[in-house]
Structures are given as C-alpha cells and as structure tokens.
Amino acid sequence: xxxxxxxxxxxxxxxxxxxxxxxxxxxxxxxxxxxxxxxxxxxxxxxxxxxxxxxxxxxxxxxxxxxxxxxxxxxxxxxxxxxxxxxxxxxxxxxxxxxxxxxxxxxxxxxxxxxxxxxxxxxxxxxxxxxxxxxxxxxxxxxxxxxxxxxxxxxxxxxxxxxxxxxxxxxxxxxxxxxxxxxxxxxxxxxxxxxxxxxxxxxxxxxxxxxxxxxxxxxxxxxxxxxxxxxxxxxxxxxxxxxxxxxxxxxxxxxxxxxxxxxxxxxxxxxxxxxxxxxxxxxxxxxxxxxxxxxxxxxxxxxxxxxxxxxxxxxxxxxxxxxxxxxxxxxxxxxxxxxxxxxxxxxxxxxxxxxxxxxxxxxxxxxxxxxxxxxxxxxxxxxxxxxxxxxxxxxxxxxxxxxxxxxxxxxxxxxxxxxxxxxxxxxxxxxxxxxxxxxxxxxxxxxxxxxxxxxxxxxxxxxxxxxxxxxxxxxxxxxxxxxxxxxxxxxxxxxxxxxxxxxxxxxxxxxxxxxxxxxxxxxxxxxxxxxxxxxxxxxxxxxxxxxxxxxxxxxxxxxxxxxxxxxxxxxxxxxxxxxxxxxxxxxxxxxxxxxxxxxxxxxxxxxxxxxxxxxxxxxxxxxxxxxxxxxxxxxxxxxxxxxxxxxxxxxxxxxxxxxxxxxxxxxxxxxxxxxxxxxxxxxxxxxxxxxxxxxxxxxxxxxxxxxxxxxxxxxxxxxxxxxxxxxxxxxxxxxxxxxxxxxxxxxxxxxxxxxxxxxxxxxxxxxxxxxxxxxxxxxxxxxxxxxxxxxxxxxxxxxxxxxxxxxxxxxxx
Numbered sequence: 001x002x003x004x005x006x007x008x009x010x011x012x013x014x015x016x017x018x019x020x021x022x023x024x025x026x027x028x029x030x031x032x033x034x035x036x037x038x039x040x041x042x043x044x045x046x047x048x049x050x051x052x053x054x055x056x057x058x059x060x061x062x063x064x065x066x067x068x069x070x071x072x073x074x075x076x077x078x079x080x081x082x083x084x085x086x087x088x089x090x091x092x093x094x095x096x097x098x099x100x101x102x103x104x105x106x107x108x109x110x111x112x113x114x115x116x117x118x119x120x121x122x123x124x125x126x127x128x129x130x131x132x133x134x135x136x137x138x139x140x141x142x143x144x145x146x147x148x149x150x151x152x153x154x155x156x157x158x159x160x161x162x163x164x165x166x167x168x169x170x171x172x173x174x175x176x177x178x179x180x181x182x183x184x185x186x187x188x189x190x191x192x193x194x195x196x197x198x199x200x201x202x203x204x205x206x207x208x209x210x211x212x213x214x215x216x217x218x219x220x221x222x223x224x225x226x227x228x229x230x231x232x233x234x235x236x237x238x239x240x241x242x243x244x245x246x247x248x249x250x251x252x253x254x255x256x257x258x259x260x261x262x263x264x265x266x267x268x269x270x271x272x273x274x275x276x277x278x279x280x281x282x283x284x285x286x287x288x289x290x291x292x293x294x295x296x297x298x299x300x301x302x303x304x305x306x307x308x309x310x311x312x313x314x315x316x317x318x319x320x321x322x323x324x325x326x327x328x329x330x331x332x333x334x335x336x337x338x339x340x341x342x343x344x345x346x347x348x349x350x351x352x353x354x355x356x357x358x359x360x361x362x363x364x365x366x367x368x369x370x371x372x373x374x375x376x377x378x379x380x381x382x383x384x385x386x387x388x389x390x391x392x393x394x395x396x397x398x399x400x401x402x403x404x405x406x407x408x409x410x411x412x413x414x415x416x417x418x419x420x421x422x423x424x425x426x427x428x429x430x431x432x433x434x435x436x437x438x439x440x441x442x443x444x445x446x447x448x449x450x451x452x453x454x455x456x457x458x459x460x461x462x463x464x465x466x467x468x469x470x471x472x473x474x475x476x477x478x479x480x481x482x483x484x485x486x487x488x489x490x491x492x493x494x495x496x497x498x499x500x501x502x503x504x505x506x507x508x509x510x511x512x513x514x515x516x517x518x519x520x521x522x523x524x525x526x527x528x529x530x531x532x533x534x535x536x537x538x539x540x541x542x543x544x545x546x547x548x549x550x551x552x553x554x555x556x557x558x559x560x561x562x563x564x565x566x567x568x569x570x571x572x573x574x575x576x577x578x579x580x581x582x583x584x585x586x587x588x589x590x591x592x593x594x595x596x597x598x599x600x601x602x603x604x605x606x607x608x609x610x611x612x613x614x615x616x617x618x619x620x621x622x623x624x625x626x627x628x629x630x631x632x633x634x635x636x637x638x639x640x641x642x643x644x645x646x647x648x649x650x651x652x653x654x655x656x657x658x659x660x661x662x663x664x665x666x667x668x669x670x671x672x673x674x675x676x677x678x679x680x681x682x683x684x685x686x687x688x689x690x691x692x693x694x695x696x697x698x699x700x701x702x703x704x705x706x707x708x709x710x711x712x713x714x715x716x717x718x719x720x721x722x723x724x725x726x727x728x729x730x731x732x733x734x735x736x737x738x739x740x741x742x743x744x745x746x747x748x749x750x751x752x753x754x755x756x757x758x759x760x761x762x763x764x765x766x767x768x769x770x771x772x773x774x775x776x777x778x779x780x781x782x783x784x785x786x787x788x789x790x791x792x793x794x795x796x797x798x799x800x801x802x803x804x805x806x807x808x809x810x811x812x813x
Contacts (some may be wrong), residue, residue, distance in 0.1 A: 001024065001045040001046065001047060001096045002045070002046040002047075002669075002671055003024070003043055003045050003046065004038075004043065005100060006026060006699075007023050007026070008024035008025065008026055008138065009024065009026075010017070010022055010024060010045075011025055011035075011511065012025065014433055017601050019039045019040060019041065019042065020039070020040045020463075021037055021038075021039055022037065022038050022043075022045065023035065023036075023037045024036055024037070026280065028298075034184075034422075039082070040535050044450070044739070045375050045504075046387075046671050047792050052460050053640060053641030053642070054641055054642050054644050054697075054702065054705075055639070055640065055641040055642065055643050055730045056644050056645070056694040056697050056698060057439055057643055057644065058645065058729065059645050059646075060803065061645075062643055062644075062645035062807070064632070064633040064634050065633075065639050065643045066508075066628070066643070066661060066678075066805060067149065067629035067632060067633040067806075068630065068639070069598065069631065069661070069663065069678050069804050069805070070113070070373060070678050071626040071628065071629045071630050072136060072676060073663070073676045073678045073739070074673070074675070074676050075622075075677075075727065075733070076102065076666070076674055076675045076726075076727035076730040076731050076735060077098065077101050077102025077103070077357050077618075077730055078619060078622070079094065079097055079098070079124070079128055079619060079623065080099070080128065080132075081124070081128050081131040081622050081763055082094070082097075082124055082126040082127070082128070082159060083587070083623055083626045083627055083630065084158075084159075084630075085124070085127060085157055085158050086156065086157045086158075087123075087124070087558075087618045088529075088530075088626055089623050089627075090117070090283070090529075090620070091613070091616040091617040091619070092094060092116075092283045092298030092613075092616065092622040093116075093120055093121045093124065093571040094121075094124065094616040094619050094620055094623075095121075095276060095612045095613065095615075096108050096121050096122075096124075096125065096243070097112055097121070097124045097125045097128055098612055098615055098616055098619060099243055099274055099612060100125055100243070101125070101128055101129075102615070102730060102734060102736070103404075103734055103735070103737070104712070104733065104735065104737030104738050105271075105274045105737065106240065106241055106242065106271070106737065106738070107236075107242040107244075107263075107264050107265070107270075107271075107273045107274065108241075108242070108243050108244070108245075108246075108273070108274045108275075108276070109219070109240075109244040109245075109246070109249065109260075109261065109273050109274070109275045109276065109278065109605065110122065110243070110245050110278065110799060111246055111247065111249040111277040111550060112247065112273060112276060112278045112279075112283070112387070113247060113279050113280055113283075113520075113524075114247045114277065114520050114521055114523075114524025114528075115280075115282070115501075115524045115528035115529060115576045116278060116280065116529060117501075117526050117528075117529045118217075118246075118247070119149075119245070119313060120138075120143055120247075121151055122215050122217070122243050122245055123154055123157060124157075124589045125154055125213065125215075125241075125243060126138050126140070126154065126160065126189060126213065126215065126373065126409070126473055127154075127157075127158040127160060129213055130189065130442040132186060132558065132672065133672075135187045136187060136212045136213070137184075137185075137186075137187055137188065137190075137209060137210075137212050137213075138190065138208070138211065138212060138213040138214075138215070138646050139188065139190045139192065139211050139213070139214045139215070139235060139239070140186075140190065140191045140192070140215045140664075141192060141193070141194060141197060141214065141216045141217065141232060141235070142161075142191065142192075142193060142194075142217040142741075143193060143217070143218055143221065144193035144194075144195065144196070144372060144471045145473065146217060146218070146498070147164060147166070147191050147192070147193060147477075148474075148475040149498065150162070150191050150217070150224070151164065151191055151757040154189065159168050161188075161189070162188075162189045162190070162191050163188050163189060163191065163222040164191055165184075165191060165192035165196070165396050166196055166724075167196065167299050170183065170202070172298065173405055175397070176623060182205050182208060182209065183205070183210055184205055184206050184208075184209045189414050189632065193471075194221055194222065194228045194231070194232070195228070197232075197235065198227040198228050198230070198231040202358065203231050203234065203235075206235060207234050207235055207238055208779070208780065209238065210237065210238055210240070210745065210783050210784065211238055211239040211240070212239070212243075212574075212785070213240070213241045213243065213767060214235055214236050214238075214239035214240065214241070214242050214243070214264070215243045215245070216236070216242070216243070216244050216245065216263065217245045218245065218589055219244040219245055219246040219249075219260060219263065219596060220248050220249065221261060221389050222260070222263065223256060224255060224259035224260075224261075224292060226254050227259065229259065229263075229485060232263055233262075233263050233264065233365050235764075236263050236264030237264055237745070238740065238745065238780070239263075239264060240741055240742065241746070242264035244263060244264065245274075246313075247261070247520070247521065247524070248517045249261075249275075249277070249515075253582075254767070258604050259749070261273045261275075261604035262604055264277075264487075265604075266741075266745065266747070267744060267747070268742035269325060271367060271737075272604055272605055272606045273604060273605045273606070273675045274605075274606060275605045275606065275607055276559055276608050278314075278588055279609075281664070286755070287645075287718060288533075288534045288535065289523070289527050289534070289535045289536075290534055290535070290536050290537065291537045291538075291555075292425065292536070292537070292538050293539045293541050293552060293555070293556075294430070294537070294538060294539065294541065295541050295543050295548070296422050296423050296426050296540055296541060296544060297542060297543055298422050298544055298545070299327070299417065299422055299541055301413060301416050301417040302343060302421070302422060303544050304413055304416040304422060305339065305343060305346065305410065305413040305414050305417050306544065306545050307411055308319040308409055309335060309336065309339050309346070309404070309410055312335075312396075312406045312407070312410060313332035313335060313585065314332070314585075315765065315769045316328055316329075316396035316403075317329050317331050317332050317585060318389055319396070319397055319398055320332075320396065323344065325394075327391075327394040328394050328395065328396045330391050330394070331353070331391050331392055331393075331394045331396060331397065331775075332585065333581050333584075333585060334349070334391045334392060335349055335353075335392075336546070336584060336585065337443065337444075337514070338444065339414070339545075339546060340511050340512075340542065340547050340551075340623075341442060341444050341447045341510070341511045342418065342421060342423065342424075342442075342444075342450060342498060342511075342548065343414045343415075343417035343418040343421055343441055343445070343447050344414070344415075344449045344450050344512075344590040345444050345447045345450075346410070346411075347411050347414035347415045347418055348446055349392060350407050350411035350414060352389070352392055352412045352495045353392040353407055354404060354407050354408065354411065355752060356389065356392055356393040357393070357395060357400070357403070357404065357407075357812050358719070360405075361784055379381045381462065381782050382467045382575070383647070392566075395572075406712055415637045415808075417658055418450075422510075422542070423510065423540050423542060424450075424451065424454050425449070426540060427440065427454075427455075427508065427510065428454065428455065428458065428538065430508065430538065431455065431458065431460065431487065432458070432509055432562050435508060436485070436504075436506065437481070437485035437486060437487070437503050437505075437506070437507075438487055438488070438504065438507070438508060439487075439500065439504055439506070439507050439508070439522075439525065439526065440487065440488070440489050440490070440508045440510055440561075441490055441491070441492070441507065441508070441509050441510060441522045442490075442491060443492060443509040443511060444488070444491065445466045445467070445468065445490060445491055447510070447511075448464060448466055448489050448490070448491055449464070449617070451489050451510065452489055455487060455489070457699065460486060460487045461484065461485070461486030461487065462486060462489060463477050463480065463481055463486055463487070463489065464477075464489050464490075465477060465478070465488060465489070465491070465750070466490070466491045466493050467491060468495040468552075475586060478498065478500070480502065481504075482501070482502050482503050483503070484503075485503050485504070488500070492513075492518060492521075492522070492701060495813075498525050498548050499525070499528060500525045500526050500682050501525070501526045501528045501530060502530075504534075504649040504776075505526050505531065505534065505535050505536060506526070506536045506538070507523045507526055507527075507535070507536075507537050508524060508536070508538045508539075508540070509522065509538065509540065509746065510540055511540070511542075511547065512539060512541065512547055512551035512552065512554075512555055513551075514551065514557070514577050514580045514581060514584065514700070515577045515580065516554060518577075519555060519747075523535065523537045537757070539552070539555055544707055545586045546587065547812050549587065549588075550583045550584050550587075551580070551584070554580065556579060562580070562608070575675055578619070586724065587602045587692070589604075590667040599784060622730055642701065642705070642803055642804065642805060642806055643804060643805035643806075644691070644697055644701050644805065644806045644807075644808065645697075645805075645806075645807055645808070646691055646696075646697050646699070646807075646808045646809075646810070647807060647809050648809075654685070655685075656684070656685035656809055656810055657682050657683060657684055657685050657809050657811070658684075658685055658704065658806060658807070658808055659680050659681070659683075659807040659809070660682075660683065660709070660712055660716075660803060660806055660808070661678065661679075661803070661804045661805040661806070661807075662678070662679055662680075662713065662716050662801045662802065662803055662804065663676060663677070663678055663801070663802045663804055664676075664677045664678075664679060664716070664717070664720045664723070664799075664800075664801050665799070665800050665801075665802065666724055666727050666728060666731070666797050666798070667797065667798055667800070668793070668794040668796065668797060668798070669685065669793055669796050669798060670790075670793065671714075672794065674727060674731045674797060675723075675724065675727035675731070676727070677720070677723065678804070679720070681712055681715070681716050683708065683812055684812040685809065690697050690810070691810045697808055700808060701806055701808070704806070709803060712763050713801045713803065716801050717799065717800075717801040724799050728797055731797070732795065734793060735791060735794060739788065739791050742788050742791060743788065745784055746784040746785075746788075750812045765779035772811070
C-alpha cells in the first residue's frame with residue numbers, strides 16, 4: 001500500500017462502526033520507520049499491486065471506455081479541470097494557468113483589456129489547484145460588490161463551493177469553533193473584500209495562514225501607501241502563488257505601477273512579476289462596438305452658468321497658485337466636474353460650499369478619517385460617488401464676501417438651469433427610441449437620483465446602483481436586471497468587474513469621464529467575451545463647454561486606440577486624470593503628440609514568454625479533443641480491470657493482431673500525477689483464431705497477460721523514455737521555483753495588522769496577544785518546513801506503464 005508518502009504492507013485490518021484500524025509494516029524499514037496503525041478513511045491507502053481482473057465488453061462500450069481513459073491523459077503541467085469546466089477553451093485564457101502550473105511562476109498579473117475574461121482565467125487556476133488536492137487554501141480578494149459574482153462563476157463553471165468570508169460568516173464560525181482554532185485554517189476557497197480584510201482584527205488571523213493561492217481582483221484598488229495595499233501585500237507574502245487581475249495596471253503613475261507589481265514580492269531576489277496584457281485583436285477577437293457622440297445644445301441659462309463658473313474657477317486657481325494652496329484648486333476641479341455632470345449637481349455643490357465657508361475655515365476643514373474598525377457589513381467599500389465636503393470646504397478667494405456673491409450667482413443660475421436640463425431631455429428622447437435594456441452611467445449620486453426622477457414617469461423599470469447601496473441589495477438588484485432588463489442608472493461603482501452583457505448591449509455616458517480608462521471600464525460591462533450582439537456606446541456631449549473642447553476629442557482618441565493594446569496602454573499612461581484636469585481647467589485641447597515618460601519597470605515586471613502562446617494553442621486543442629471524447633463516451637461506468645473486447649476482421653483490413661492500450665505515467669511517491677499518456681501497442685496474434693465468445697476472450701487474455709504482456713510493457717516503457725525524461729525536466733524546474741518561493745516565505749515580514757491601528761490604541765490588547773502572535777509565527781515556520789519536506793519528497797518520480805485494455809482481432813471467422 002502507498003500511504004503518507006511511503007510503501008507499506010497490510011498486516012491486519014480491524015473494522016469498527018465508523019472506521020477501520022489498519023496495522024502496517026514498512027516495505028523499506030530504513031526509510032519509513034517502525035510498524036504503525038492508521039485509521040481509514042482518515043488516512044487513504046492506495047494499492048501498489050492491484051489484482052488484475054479482466055472485463056469483457058462489446059466493441060462499442062470498449063471504445064467508450066478508451067475515450068474516457070484518453071480524457072484523463074495530460075502532459076507535464078497540463079490542465080485537467082478545464083476538460084469538465086463550462087468555459088470556452090480560448091488559447092489566450094489558458095496561458096496564465098500554464099505559466100503557474102507548468103512553469104512554476106509564483107506571481108502573475110493579468111492586465112488584459114476590459115471584457116477578455118480575466119475572471120475566467122483566474123478561475124481556471126483555482127479549479128486546477130483544487131482538483132489536484134483537497135487540502136488547498138485559496139483566498140480571493142475582490143471589491144465587495146463582486147463577491148456574489150465570483151461565487152456564482154466558480155459554482156456554475158467548475159462546480160466549486162466557496163466560503164463567503166464576511167462579518168456574518170466570521171461571527172457564525174466563531175460560535176462553532178473553539179477559541180484557539182483559526183477559522184481561516186480549514187481548506188477551501190475563501191472570497192472576501194478589500195475593506196473587510198484590511199481591518200486589523202480580521203487581518204491578523206488571515207495572515208497567520210499560509211495560502212496556496214491568493215487572487216486579487218481589481219488589484220489597482222490596492223494602491224500604494226493605503227491600508228488596502230498594506231493588507232493585500234501582507235496576505236500575498238503568505239501565499240505560494242499570487243494572481244493579480246486589473247484592466248488598468250498603469251494609470252500614469254509609475255510609482256503606483258511599480259508598487260502594484262511588487263505585491264507579494266519577498267525580498268530583492270524575488271523574480272519579477274510575469275505580466276499578461278492582451279488587446280481584443282491580440283486575443284483573436286474583433287470588437288463589434290459602435291460608438292456615437294450625440295451633441296447637446298445648451299440653453300442660454302446653462303451657457304451662462306458655465307461662463308460664470310469658468311470665470312470663478314479661473315480666478316480661484318490664479319489666487320490659489322499665488323499663495324501655493326493646492327486644496328483650492330481641488331475644489332475648483334470638483335465644481336467643474338459637478339457642472340459637467342448636471343446643473344442640479346452644481347447647484348447643490350455651490351449651496352453646500354456656501355454653507356461650509358460660512359461656518360469658518362477651522363470648523364469646515366476639520367476632518368477625522370474613519371478607523372479601519374468602523375467598516376460595517378454591507379458598506380465595506382468607500383462610496384466615492386458621495387458629496388465631497390472636505391474638498392468643497394476650502395476657501396478659494398482672498399475676498400470672502402466676493403466669493404460668496406459669486407457662488408450665490410452660480411447657484412441661482414444652476415438652479416434655473418436644472419429645470420428641464422438639455423441633456424436630460426436628450427436622454428429621454430433616446431430612451432424612448434431604444435426600447436431595450438440600457439445602462440446609463442454618471443459620476444455623481446445626486447445626478448443619478450435626478451435622472452431617476454425624470455425617467456421613472458416614462459414607465460421604464462428603473463434601477464439605481466451607486467456606492468451607498470449595501471452589498472446584499474446590489475446582488476438582488478443586479479440579478480433582477482440580468483433576468484428582467486430595464487434601465488440601470490449607475491455611477492462608477494458599477495464600472496468595474498460586473499458582467500452585464502447577458503441582457504444588455506447599450507451603454508449611455510450621461511457625461512464624459514475625465515479618463516479614457518474609466519470610459520473603457522464602463523462600456524466593458526457589456527462589451528465582453530460572450531456578448532452575441534453589436535454593442536452600442538452613446539456619449540452625450542454638451543456644446544460650448546470643456547466637454548466639447550477637451551473630453552470629446554479624448555474619447556475619440558480612445559475609440560481609435562482601442563483596437564491595439566500598445567496604443568490604448570500608451571493613451572492611458574499619457575492621459576491620466578490629473579493631466580486631463582489641467583487641460584479642462586485651462587480650457588485647452590490636449591495635444592495629439594504628447595510624449596510618454598515611460599520608466600524602466602523591467603525589475604518588477606516582465607512580459608509573458610512567446611512560447612506560452614504556442615503551448616496554450618496546443619493545450620486548447622488537446623482539451624477540446626478530450627471534451628469531444630467525453631461527449632461521445634456516454635455515462636460514466638465502472639471500469640475496473642483490463643477492458644477487453646473482440647472484433648471481427650475482414651481480410652482486407654489488417655492482419656490478425658492484439659492491440660494493448662497502455663497508460664504511460666509519471667507520478668510522485670505520494671501518488672500525485674505528473675504526466676499521463678495513453679498509447680497503443682500492437683502485437684501479432686499467435687492463437688488458434690477461435691476467440692469468439694467471452695469465455696474464449698477471458699482465457700486468451702489470461703494467457704497473454706502471464707506470458708507475453710510483461711515483455712510488451714517493458715518495450716513500451718523503454719520506447720517512451722525520452723518523453724518521460726522531458727516531462728520530468730519540466731516538472732523539476734517548476735518544483736524548483738516552488739521550492740524557492742517556499743524558502744522565501746519562511747523569511748516573510750512580520751505582521752502588519754498592528755501597523756494599521758493608530759499608535760496608542762489597544763496597547764493592553766497587543767500585550768495580551770503577544771504570545772498568540774509568537775505562536776502563530778512559529779506555526780507558519782513549522783508549516784513551511786513541512787512543505788519544504790513535502791517538496792523534497794515530490795522530487796522523487798516513479799514511472800510506470802499500466803495496461804488498461806486489450807483488443808483481440810483474431811482474424812477472419
């Protein structure tokens with residue numbers, strides 16, 4: 001028997017009600033220790049020498065069994081779970097999984113264009129790891145609004161159960177488990193949000209676990225110097241494999257990009273991150289998007305509102321620059337954004353600014369940030385579409401009375417302009433013509449609510465999605481939209497990660513975002529892999545405003561650059577939101593020939609090797625063939641023993657022969673499969689030719705197995721020595737990289753959980769937890785040493801040729 005990595009002989013088996021006690025003696029006393037007793041099924045015993053039985057089948061059933069055997073074959077580092085997965089086998093989507101499983105790459109970033117299936121690519125890695133071992137621990141870190149979507153994708157596509165790791169789950173398991181048991185220690189797939197994991201009391205037990213895989217969706221959210229970034233890096237440093245997903249890896253800030261690429265890096269000797277960044281063209285798909293810009297003629301009142309605001313912000317920026325005040329410029333940018341969103345939004349912000357300035361600068365600017373412990377379930381993510389009081393409170397002009405008069409004039413003009421806004425009237429006409437599900441994006445929540453009040457009387461089923469909606473309500477709302485359609489009014493809280501293409505193909509931008517990346521993120525909710533129809537993108541552009549002068553040309557450039565990854569990536573790097581804001585505030589168009597200051601990033605990220613492209617194409621072809629075999633092989637049946645059949649040959653077909661079907665395998669001493677190949681060996685038929693019945697076939701097969709089959713097996717194994725050596729070399733190189741990562745993890749940095757709490761808080765608690773923290777670190781080191789020992793044991797490979805089936809063709813009857 002093979003158990004716990006060693007070879008044993010069963011001496012005695014004692015059955016009990018729920019288990020069996022098995023007494024074992026080692027086959028190799030010098031290597032496996034003394035006699036011991038184990039309990040099954042808690043320890044699994046694998047037979048090394050199975051009794052060969054012979055199963056006689058009809059040719060059709062025999063062929064089905066061979067197809068099922070072929071579907072279980074795989075090369076070294078090949079994929080197996082993808083065969084049964086409900087995903088399209090697109091070669092580019094297999095490349096990250098091959099990089100991690102075949103090449104042993106520890107850290108990978110998937111930075112494909114929006115809609116190319118980054119979630120599917122990550123799910124392939126998760127499914128493959130959990131198909132190979134039941135003890136794998138995976139952690140998927142996502143924005144809170146995407147937790148349900150991730151759980152659904154893993155369940156429907158790979159039949160994987162997940163653990164929704166939120167505050168409710170933590171409270172439930174806390175009541176069930178003993179206090180000394182870490183609830184994160186059990187195997188499984190945990191899905192949690194950034195803002196839940198960054199809380200120190202949550203982060204501490206999570207980083208006390210060594211993870212087999214950490215997946216970070218929308219990884220750009222873990223920005224440099226933030227609590228999110230510190231928490232994600234701390235967890236990734238405890239992971240053997242790290243997978244980062246983002247469609248916007250570089251938004252013009254090289255320092256932020258480098259920090260993103262160093263997530264999970266362990267010291268200066270860590271290999272650089274492997275980066276996949278493909279466009280739709282490179283992925284083999286042509287976009288069918290149709291983009292239309294609809295100009296909107298403003299009323300005289302709206303044009304006067306924009307002129308007043310332009311004069312006010314220009315004067316405010318001039319005085320702020322003279323005194324070196326950057327906060328006043330930020331307030332000017334915010335007012336400009338609100339005006340381009342809607343007159344009603346500007347009126348609300350102008351009135352709010354008047355109120356804040358009247359309170360006095362000291363009171364207005366007083367701001368206490370939330371503690372990490374203040375996060376509440378259902379409101380974990382920051383609502384970035386909420387009114388920005390801390391920005392609006394900054395004084396702009398030296399003459400406070402003059403500033404109040406100016407703001408009052410702007411607010412009064414904006415309130416007059418908000419009665420029957422031009423953009424809203426244009427949107428209503430458009431929705432009457434569309435008569436199908438659509439998504440309307442706007443940046444601010446109050447604009448969203450005004451649009452809802454204007455659209456609801458038309459009789460549409462209108463749904464609101466913004467950052468203030470709890471996660472549970474978001475799930476219900478999005479499910480209802482996917483099933484029933486309607487009009488979805490959304491802020492940018494819905495512009496990342498969500499799959500809305502099953503029901504909708506129309507996206508309307510009520511105002512233009514100040515970044516080409518955000519524009520692409522919004523439309524990418526419906527322009528995705530699997531969208532069967534042409535996608536319609538509509539941009540409403542207000543004439544006589546910065547939207548027409550600055551943002552509309554920017555959107556046109558983004559449309560032209562979308563087809564090529566290099567062009568769009570260059571555009572995103574050059575046209576960061578801060579540069580666009582400069583152009584808007586100065587009232588100038590952005591030059592078309594802006595140069596891009598690219599920093600050297602070779603030390604933190606490197607492109608995926610070209611060889612992966614050809615390997616992924618080969619792997620996709622193999623998986624498609626195996627799927628076809630499974631679809632033709634009928635229901636799964638018991639296939640114990642050597643599958644045997646007899647076929648009748650015509651004289652003109654082939655000479656009488658025996659066809660032996662072998663599985664050539666390479667496995668570790670613990671039984672893990674490294675390489676599996678099914679092949680046929682043909683031997684001449686040396687019999688009487690009277691094999692007609694099942695009894696004849698059984699007698700003939702027994703004679704063949706005892707007399708000739710051992711020699712055939714030896715020849716087969718020798719003939720595949722080269723393939724086995726190549727598979728062993730591939731596996732050994734991947735194992736070496738995994739071993740390097742394991743040693744680096746042993747020297748990981750200490751906990752950062754306490755660093756996220758303000759100094760002086762919880763000191764007594766920290767003192768009480770000191771011993772617990774020390775035990776946790778010792779447990780991590782002990783687990784790492786055990787893992788290194790397991791990797792050393794896995795380096796010993798065993799090759800074998802196992803006979804699966806015999807086809808007897810005795811010649812003409």
